[in-house]
Amino acid sequence: MCSGGTLSILRSDSYVDLSQYRDQHFRGTRYDQERLLRKSCTLYVGNLSFYTTEEQIHELFGKSGDIKKIIMGLDKVKKTACGFCFVEYYARGDAENAMRYINGTRLDDRIIRTDWDAGFKEGRQYGRGRSGGQVRDEYRQDYDAGRGGYGKTVQCQ
Amino acid sequence: ILRILCTVARLLPEKLTVYTTLVGLLNARNYNFGGEFVEAMIRQLKECLKVNMYNEAVHLVRFLSDLVNCHVIAAPSMVAMFENFVSVTQEEDVPQVRCDWYIFAFLSSLPWVGKELYEKKDAEMDRLLSQTESYLKRRQKIHVPMLQVWTADKPHPQEEYLDCLWSQIQKLKKDRWQERHILRPYLAFDSILCEALQHNLPPFTPPPHTEDSVYPMPRVIFRMFDYTDDPEGPVMPGSHSVERFVIEENLHCIIKSHWKERKTCAAQLLSYPGNNKIPLNYHIVELAQATEMLYMRLDTMNTTCVDRFINWFSHHLSNFQFRWSWEDWSDCLTQDLEKPKPKFVREVLEKCMRLSYHQRIIDIVPASFSVLSPANPVCIYKYGDENNRSLPGYTVALCLTIAIKNKAGNDEIFSILKDVPNPNQDDDDDEGFTFNPLKIEVFVQTLLHLAAKSFSHSFSALAKFHEVFKTLAESDEGKLHVLRVVYEVWKNHPQMIAVLVDKMIRTQIVDCAAVANWIFSSELAHDFTRFYIWEILHSTIRKMNKHVLKIHKELEDTKARLARQHKRRDSDDDDRSSDREDGPLEEQIERLQEKVESAQSEQKNLFLVIFQRFIMLLTEHLVRCETGGIDVFTPWYKSCIERLQQIFLQHHQIIQQYMVTFENLLFTAELDHHILAVFQQFCALQA
Numbered sequence: 018m019c020s021g022g023t024l025s026i027l028r029s030d031s032y033v034d035l036s037q038y039r040d041q042h043f044r045g046t047r048y049d050q051e052r053l054l055r056k057s058c059t060l061y062v063g064n065l066s067f068y069t070t071e072e073q074i075h076e077l078f079g080k081s082g083d084i085k086k087i088i089m090g091l092d093k094v095k096k097t098a099c100g101f102c103f104v105e106y107y108a109r110g111d112a113e114n115a116m117r118y119i120n121g122t123r124l125d126d127r128i129i130r131t132d133w134d135a136g137f138k139e140g141r142q143y144g145r146g147r148s149g150g151q152v153r154d155e156y157r158q159d160y161d162a163g164r165g166g167y168g169k170t171v172q173c174q
Numbered sequence: 175i176l177r178i179l180c181t182v183a184r185l186l187p188e189k190l191t192v193y194t195t196l197v198g199l200l201n202a203r204n205y206n207f208g209g210e211f212v213e214a215m216i217r218q219l220k221e222c223l224k225v226n227m228y229n230e231a232v233h234l235v236r237f238l239s240d241l242v243n244c245h246v247i248a249a250p251s252m253v254a255m256f257e258n259f260v261s262v263t264q265e266e267d268v269p270q271v272r273c274d275w276y277i278f279a280f281l282s283s284l285p286w287v288g289k290e291l292y293e294k295k296d297a298e299m300d301r302l303l304s305q306t307e308s309y310l311k312r313r314q315k316i317h318v319p320m321l322q323v324w325t326a327d328k329p330h331p332q333e334e335y336l337d338c339l340w341s342q343i344q345k346l347k348k349d350r351w352q353e354r355h356i357l358r359p360y361l362a363f364d365s366i367l368c369e370a371l372q373h374n375l376p377p378f379t380p381p382p383h384t385e386d387s388v389y390p391m392p393r394v395i396f397r398m399f400d401y402t403d404d405p406e407g408p409v410m411p412g413s414h415s416v417e418r419f420v421i422e423e424n425l426h427c428i429i430k431s432h433w434k435e436r437k438t439c440a441a442q443l444l445s446y447p448g449n450n451k452i453p454l455n456y457h458i459v460e461l462a463q464a465t466e467m468l469y470m471r472l473d474t475m476n477t478t479c480v481d482r483f484i485n486w487f488s489h490h491l492s493n494f495q496f497r498w499s500w501e502d503w504s505d506c507l508t509q510d511l512e513k514p515k516p517k518f519v520r521e522v523l524e525k526c527m528r529l530s531y532h533q534r535i536i537d538i539v540p541a542s543f544s545v546l547s548p549a550n551p552v553c554i555y556k557y558g559d560e561n562n563r564s565l566p567g568y569t570v571a572l573c574l575t576i577a578i579k580n581k582a583g584n585d586e587i588f589s590i591l592k593d594v595p596n597p598n599q600d601d602d603d604d605e606g607f608t609f610n611p612l613k614i615e616v617f618v619q620t621l622l623h624l625a626a627k628s629f630s631h632s633f634s635a636l637a638k639f640h641e642v643f644k645t646l647a648e649s650d651e652g653k654l655h656v657l658r659v660v661y662e663v664w665k666n667h668p669q670m671i672a673v674l675v676d677k678m679i680r681t682q683i684v685d686c687a688a689v690a691n692w693i694f695s696s697e698l699a700h701d702f703t704r705f706y707i708w709e710i711l712h713s714t715i716r717k718m719n720k721h722v723l724k725i726h727k728e729l730e731d732t733k734a735r736l737a738r739q740h741k742r743r744d745s746d747d748d749d750r751s752s753d754r755e756d757g758p759l760e761e762q763i764e765r766l767q768e769k770v771e772s773a774q775s776e777q778k779n780l781f782l783v784i785f786q787r788f789i790m791l792l793t794e795h796l797v798r799c800e801t802g803g804i805d806v807f808t809p810w811y812k813s814c815i816e817r818l819q820q821i822f823l824q825h826h827q828i829i830q831q832y833m834v835t836f837e838n839l840l841f842t843a844e845l846d847h848h849i850l851a852v853f854q855q856f857c858a859l860q861a
Contacts, residue, residue, distance in 0.1 A: 024178060024181060027181070027185050027186065027431065029434065029435055029438070030434045030435070031435060032434070032435070032436070033434070070531070070628070071628050071629050071630055072528065072628070072629060072669060072670075073528070073529060073530065073531075075629060075669070075673065076525075076528040076529050076669065077492075077529060080485075080489070083676075083713070083716075083717075087629070087630070089630070117434055117435075117436065118436065122493055123492060123493045124492075124529070125529075125530065126495055
């Protein structure tokens with residue numbers, strides 16, 4: 018009889034648990050990063066269209082609580098939106114509700130993904146791909162009209 | 175095991191009979207375990223009642239009563255406990271909501287155990303039921319209008335929750351306590367269980383009422399569907415059948431247990447035991463049908479409920495490419511735009527636009543609906559129109575524009591603005607902080623126009639020129655005028671107005687009272703019934719409330735630090751620096767205490783302003799109608815009175831703190847009875 022069994026069902030909050038992703042550019046130990054992630058009020062939001070506006074993000078994410086700040090992700094070269102952003106809430110609980118109810122739903126007709134972020138630092142608003150956008154847009158093979166069409170590598174062929 | 179079972183009894187009520195059966199079997203094997211368990215449950219029940227956990231206490235009472243069915247608890251002792259519950263109705267000088275809870279706990283257990291108790295102790299049960307009936311007849315129901323979703327009784331009356339439950343129990347009794355929905359696993363184990371020795375519940379005295387007791391508020395039962403709504407599926411249990419009560423309870427419990435896990439919750443709801451015998455899938459999954467029904471009943475729907483419908487529906491559409499059969503709703507096009515149906519569609523389209531963009535909305539609605547489409551959210555810059563060249567301040571606006579584009583700072587802005595004449599020349603006040611509406615107009619219009627590109631641009635502008643804003647908006651009139659200009663510039667973009675107002679409160683350019691006064695001002699009268707206005711007002715109230723809580727927490731934390739310091743000193747036994755060490759912390763506590771009091775005073779004042787303005791507006795309308803001999807109940811009036819109710823309901827805990835002030839200053843007997851009724855309904859919720 019596992020005493021964790023039944024009671025853990027009651028406490029289960031899987032949408033709020035940390036994902037496998039860890040920022041490789043994070044300055045500090047894994048432990049530090051995870052500690053920050055567990056108390057963070059900031060979410061990374063991915064798979065946005067390049068055309069999704071701050072206003073749209075504010076409307077959707079504002080449903081789970083008051084937003085402190087939105088920082089749009091930018092192409093490092095072009096300085097235009099490149100399909101991700103950070104949403105910071107005033108209260109951790111509001112961020113948790115976004116993870117529970119907004120993650121995996123649609124914004125601008127695209128399923129978006131949210132994940133905990135250790136906290137915005139200057140420079141993190143830029144894509145880390147070689148062409149200036151996000152890494153995922155460097156190598157992907159498919160055509161995505163909302164994200165500049167084909168992946169950069171494909172485009173250069 | 176005992177601990178787990180107690181927790182499960184409290185937190186998994188939808189699986190109640192599974193666990194009572196388990197306890198029954200354990201008791202049959204081990205009499206002592208059964209005794210210990212019952213004692214632990216009683217202790218838990220007492221604890222819950224002491225700390226105002228009434229919902230969980232109901233689950234415990236139901237669990238105990240089902241243990242009678244499992245031969246763990248002797249029926250007569252359960253009846254005795256219920257006798258003590260019902261006798262609470264005889265207590266004097268206690269809130270009605272206290273008696274309500276004990277009656278509810280008794281009645282709501284009967285679907286599970288009514289049969290058994292009636293078989294063993296019919297005379298006592300009859301007595302209890304008749305005492306219950308006479309209590310229900312004499313209790314007040316002033317609160318009901320405030321809680322009903324619809325103001326009409328057709329097609330489904332929305333009953334007060336205890337009245338509904340009483341009808342259901344009466345029907346159950348008439349059916350000789352035959353209840354068909356609840357799954358009773360213990361029936362399968364009857365041969366084992368009937369051999370078990372039963373325990374007697376110890377005599378249970380309900381804990382007395384204290385000042386800290388906070389009982390659950392009464393409810394109105396939400397009814398939307400009846401048996402005619404799914405003619406092809408299994409029959410929907412009638413509204414007074416006890417099965418209806420049990421199903422609704424279980425569905426509520428499932429949602430409460432699994433709200434954090436949306437996939438699990440959905441799975442649990444869809445796999446609800448017995449779902450093939452009731453039209454469950456139809457009513458949970460048939461969103462289009464439900465939407466249609468709600469739309470049809472908009473005319474009598476409570477404004478707050480319409481808000482939620484708007485929010486839900488627009489959010490839903492945004493996940494399904496905004497596909498909807500709008501033509502089905504073309505009846506709303508022939509109605510006055512202020513009527514509930516066209517208003518609903520307008521607000522939905524506005525919300526849809528916020529989640530997408532203007533052209534998208536134009537594209538998704540039929541041409542006939544264009545009259546309900548939202549405005550293109552562009553900014554209106556009065557000094558950008560060449561035709562306005564002759565407006566006072568036009569040249570200063572141009573000057574400002576160039577300066578700001580050239581990265582001017584606050585000082586340069588001040589010096590440019592110095593030359594702006596003051597149309598209120600005669601109203602100079604002595605301190606020199608003259609309220610100059612023209613300065614505010616020119617500066618705010620120009621800045622907001624330059625920063626119009628996005629929220630972030632506007633926020634940066636507010637931050638960069640914070641000093642100018644603070645100075646121009648120093649006085650109350652200044653604050654009000656800033657808000658007016660923001661509205662003039664962004665009236666096509668309510669979302670922008672909302673985020674700007676939020677930022678201005680947080681950076682203390684305006685205060686909450688100024689926002690409240692602005693919302694009730696004549697300039698906004700045209701938008702008074704629009705959803706975004708109330709989003710702004712409630713957001714403002716919430717900010718005020720959070721502010722008070724934050725300072726309060728700081729105070730408590732500092733007090734705790736001082737207490738810890740004392741404790742350390744006591745254990746160290748070192749007197750030398752005691753007084754000196756306390757000094758800074760004690761000073762801090764004094765300062766924080768003052769801060770808390772001042773914040774609470776500001777909070778109380780905010781509600782006073784809001785209530786006062788409501789009273790003025792409503793009184794004006796009532797007087798005008800009476801002298802004109804026209805019907806009071808216009809769409810505007812319904813909206814306004816329900817917005818007043820909404821203030822009470824959404825912020826009830828805070829308002830309770832200041833009730834005496836509100837009662838003495840505002841909600842006095844001289845007030846028109848239409849308005850006073852709202853206050854009385856609110857008081858009835860905790861009376």
